[in-house]
Amino acid sequence: MDLGSLQKLLDDPAVSEIMINGPQKIFVERGGKKVLSDVTFSSEEELLGVLKKVYEKSGKRLGDDILYSDTCLDDGTRINVILFPLSRFGISATLRKFSKAITGLEDLIKLGTLSQKAADFLIACTKGRINILFSGGTGVGKTTLLQGLSHYFGTGERVITIEDAAELKIPQENLVSLETKSADRDGKGEVTLRDLIRNALRMTPDRIIMGEVRGPEAIDMIQAMATGHSGTLGVVHGNSPKDVIARLETMIMMAGLDLPLSEIRKMIVSTINLIVHVERLQDGNRKVTYITEIRGIEQEEVFLNDLFVFDKLKIDENGHVIGELKPCIRYFPTFFPKFQKMGLLSEKAFETK
Structure with missing residues (x-):
């Protein structure tokens, strides 16, 4: 599909994100820095026409009564568009590219996103089928890390992904990808994340993968974990592991259940094992x-046990952060004895040297 002036930016491997503030102001992110590009459109009509083509190909609508929407390109590029009058200055769009240069954990280790020791630990956790949430801000690489770990799923596992806009690329033979649906112009036909989680439980999944948890569907995810669906992975926004707990509590309350906070915390602790937090420095x-x-x-509080922490040592003369993600444990994780028996972990995994 020819995306007009945008194609040049999509084909540029140095560009990780494209931010459109109308036809004449298109910014890009290169190497973590946001700069104004030389790409423009002649008019709002030309820009909207290109974006509509993308949405039509993915089976979604844009324009008329649909003033904002998400979708993905075939290569995994995520697209969000919001139109006037919600966007006061006209069309606003954000395209976050899926990095073709990163195909697995090995690439993330080379980039310094995580250490070999931390990667080995997460691989063991994936093979051991514990429940993991990947947290962080927008565009920090949560989904990329999740996809890297998906290479270590069992070959015979049936995996079901649940997303608002299908973008996950899971290398699994027995894979089902589920995507939400907005209501039509008559307000009918909406299919939510909660609907999809409930349906996924009837599809005999070995793993459920949540593209992003941000609302009352958190309770459905936790209930799925509680009913024997181990190995569930999910993505959530949060500023720290502690913040993730507070957000989970709020999201579960959004479901309208009459549960005291103490019961909600017990549910979280009994189902979710690990938080992997990613940041952009x-x-x-x-x-x-x-x-x-x-x-x-x-x-009466959720007790968090840090297993690996990024130790920021200094900032060099070029402004680069120098540091290392290394073991930092007070207690071995509760699943450690089980993993020892399975041959997945030993005490060496937590040695600091």
Whole structure:
């Protein structure tokens, strides 16, 4: 599909994100820095025509009564568009490219996103089928890390992905990709994440992968984990592992269940095992900064046990952050004895040297 002036930016491997603030102002992110590009469109009509083509190909509509929407290109590029009058200055669009240069954990290790020791630990956790949430801000690489770990799913596993806009590329033979649907112009036909999770439970999944958890569907995800669907992976926004817990509590409350906070915390602790937190540092590089176990309840609060922490040592003369993601444990994780028996982990995994 020819995307007109945008094609040049999509084909540029140095560009990771395209930000459109109308036809004449198109910014790009290169190497973690946002700059104004030389690409423009002649008019709003030309720009909207190109974007409509993309949405039509993915089976979605844009324009008329649909003033904002998400979709994906075939290569995994995520697209969000919002139109006037919601966007006061006209068409606004964000295209976040899927990096073709990153195909697995090995590439992330080479980039310094995480250490070999941390990667080995996460591989063991994936093979051991514990439940993991990947947290962080927008565009930090949560989904990329999840996809890297998906290479370590069992070959015979039936995997079901659930997303608002299908973008996950999971290398699995027995894979089902589910995507939400907006209501039509009569307000009918909406299919939500909650609907899809409930239906996925009837499809005999070995793993459920949540593209992003941001609302009341958190309770459905947790209930799926509680009913024997181990190995569930999900993505959530949050500023730290502690913040993720607070957000989960809020999202579960959004479901309208009459549950005290103490019960909600027990549900979280009994189902989710690990939080992997990713950040974009001030130099633009993306790093795993925490791998944290959700260990239990202590003094009525969720007790978090940091297993790996990014140690920021200094900032060099070029402004690059120098540091290392390394083991930093007070307690071995509760699943450690089980993983030892399975031959997945030993105490060497947590040695600091």
